[in-house]
Amino acid sequence: MTTESEPTPLVAAVDLGGTYTKIGLIDRNATVLAETKVPTKITAGPDGDGGLGTVSWLGDEIAAFVEAEAPRPAQQVVGFGVIVPGIINSESGTVIAAPNIGWYEVEVAGPLTERLGLPGAIGHDVRTAGLAEWQLGAARGSSNLLFVPLGTGIAAAVVVDGRLLEADGYAGELGHTPVPAAGELVCACGGIGCLEIVASAAGVVRNYTRVTNFDRVPSAEEIAASARNGDHAAQSAFELAATALAEAFVIAVTLFGPETIVIGGGLSGAADLLLPRIEQEFDRRLTFQRRPSLIISAFGSQAGMVGAGLLGWNSVPS
Amino acid sequence: MTTESEPTPLVAAVDLGGTYTKIGLIDRNATVLAETKVPTKITAGPDGDGGLGTVSWLGDEIAAFVEAEAPRPAQQVVGFGVIVPGIINSESGTVIAAPNIGWYEVEVAGPLTERLGLPGAIGHDVRTAGLAEWQLGAARGSSNLLFVPLGTGIAAAVVVDGRLLEADGYAGELGHTPVPAAGELVCACGGIGCLEIVASAAGVVRNYTRVTNFDRVPSAEEIAASARNGDHAAQSAFELAATALAEAFVIAVTLFGPETIVIGGGLSGAADLLLPRIEQEFDRRLTFQRRPSLIISAFGSQAGMVGAGLLGWNSVPS
Structure with a gap:
């Protein structure tokens, strides 16, 4: 129950791809309220940093989007969910291998939680989209x-x-x-x-x-x-x-x-x-x-975003 | 902790096969204390009873074995576990299809519980043997x-x-x-x-x-x-x-x-x-x-019996 004086809680949902990254805001009803698509910044590679730069780039992008799209006091972002293609250990928040992003054994959920000051989780892109079809679709x-x-x-x-x-x-x-x-x-x-x-x-x-x-x-x-x-x-x-x-x-x-x-x-x-x-x-x-x-x-190409939203909501203490 | 005056609790473990049936008694440490092997009585078939006779035969065999092998006050049988080859719904205690036994949509756990006056469960032969290898083997x-x-x-x-x-x-x-x-x-x-x-x-x-x-x-x-x-x-x-x-x-x-x-x-x-x-x-x-x-x-050909014992123990209120 939200009264006029209480901000609407939202979560940031992110679909990280090898070429583009989608960032959106999703409410409790799994409605995507705002969405943007930016080229993914890959920082791994022969002379790269093992992909750590991509983690901080992602944190900055989410923070900037949240800042621009969820003005207080009307809306408040309370968590985040990020989906990644590859072998993901969602329990530890670590990407074991995401060749398209250049991530191998990279901690992602922890640093993002620290950067954003929000609870959140990462998940496998397909499993998370499946979660959306299973729970809501x-x-x-x-x-x-x-x-x-x-x-x-x-x-x-x-x-x-x-x-x-x-x-x-x-x-x-x-x-x-x-x-x-x-x-x-x-x-x-x-x-x-x-x-x-x-x-x-x-x-x-x-x-x-x-x-x-x-x-x-x-x-x-x-x-x-x-x-x-x-x-x-x-x-x-x-x-x-x-x-x-x-x-x-x-x-x-x-x-x-x-x-x-x-x-x-x-x-x-x-x-x-x-x-x-x-x-x-x-x-x-x-x-x-x-x-x-x-x-x-049911969700077509949005299944991943809806699922990322669910990851976010599941991370928020109720 | 068992004192001399308290009976040792045991469960009856049964490995029901299309040709032979093994019945044993198993203690809390998964040790098989007594075991017998009897020809399985198949009562389904063209002129059969849809396999209901096999259920009551099985109840009688277990009861007779328990009577003979677990004398009060030294030992007390407190539950049973039966493993069956086929498609088994262990939650409802129903065999969906066990062609070797002639069972199709036959309730097994309920009638056995009633006949024996004991809590118990049925399980798939291989899944239950796997339970034994996983939990103890x-x-x-x-x-x-x-x-x-x-x-x-x-x-x-x-x-x-x-x-x-x-x-x-x-x-x-x-x-x-x-x-x-x-x-x-x-x-x-x-x-x-x-x-x-x-x-x-x-x-x-x-x-x-x-x-x-x-x-x-x-x-x-x-x-x-x-x-x-x-x-x-x-x-x-x-x-x-x-x-x-x-x-x-x-x-x-x-x-x-x-x-x-x-x-x-x-x-x-x-x-x-x-x-x-x-x-x-x-x-x-x-x-x-x-x-x-x-x-x-680890358990070789006894994995099924050890698993059936686990099914029995899991059915006994602690």
Whole structure:
């Protein structure tokens, strides 16, 4: 209950990416009230500082945004949540490895708490987006689910028995599950036949351009449009992605037993080209396993920000 | 602290199998004090009673064993734990599907509690054996582990973040993960290329007899002995099993992030023929993943009974 004289409490939500960083303010109802997007300052590298500069840059950016967007006495920022792609230990607030940011074994939550004078937490980008879909979005009420955003890469947030799996940051790397449809192709991770080689947005582009020559490489959205217009090569690119996804989902269903799989990320816009084939493969391959329903993300590209807000709110003493 | 005048509390532990059932008494220190093995009475089937007779048979057998083996006032049985192969909902005490016993949607814990006048619980055979290895055995102290018994079939008990995964009984069906080494072979479950087709004890026998003709089908132990004596076909049978296990473990490591994989079951006696190849495949296939240590079960074939005892103790009000 907020009266006119009490400031509205907000948390700062941050989606840190390798290229851009989104910073927003989120209220108790998970509404994003203000948002900005700035280029990420990477300070690691051969002559860099091991990424420490990125931590202080991030603290300054959040502080400046909060200062500009949340004027006292009307609004008061009471916590923060930051999501990061990589292997994240959210309990200790440490990034174990975030290659896109240049962070290896870097403490992030502690220094930000000190800089901002606020409680807060960091989390894995995909797991945190999954938290949003689970607690507030497409999979609300489910105790066993996968959230699988199909973006440049693929990872999964996995909820089993009403708990989001962490395993010190190692759980749910579905994009690096080897699948037959990816054959012996070598992944950016060094692995062989990883799902994301053929089933991420980048993978669909690769599937398409392997068999066709272009002056300009089309986007996954353009390839989806071509597939809908009857372009056979584009249809094949999505069929390969769907087959690979089905193979990985069969594995995940066998091991995690989800009731629901929530598809998110950019490629979820091409669900019409993916889901029928996946359902067909489920018909063929699932036997005693519990068959999950396949649904589309409720928050779309905002799932990460909403989840970062939840991280923030969970850090604020009630 | 037990004085001479107080009876020693014990729990009845039961390992219900499709052919034989083991019943034992277990003390607070997980020591098995008495044990018997009786043929399982299956009452389901075309003209059967849907397996209800097996429930009452089991109650009678436990009661008779307790009567005979735990004389008052020296000993007192205070609870029971029963492990069952299949899809088990341990929370509701219901067996969803146990094909070997002929149970489909059968309440088990409730009727046994009523018959015996004792608190108790049922659990999945493999998950419960994994509970024993985790809490008292080879993986004590680990928060992220797999327990994988290699027997007639293969399943896994999975602990993530210090919790044993259930997913309403559907979690951890590692034996039915499709792996390239099993090709297009069809599993008893109806699935294609499931791990256990080539990597269970039965699978090793099948791998061997596919390429060799015998008057008498050898056991997995005999094939292991032949492999150690230089029999190339026997060595190939274990190599195929090890390759398939490595493929499944790479998947499980990528999705669950375990620190430890505990190998149990009959084939753990042939670990010398399996582990070197699995480690080699880990060298080749694991990249950013956390590499687990591979260790051998501490309780061997008694892991299930020790786990059933834990189920019993966990049901007893303290």
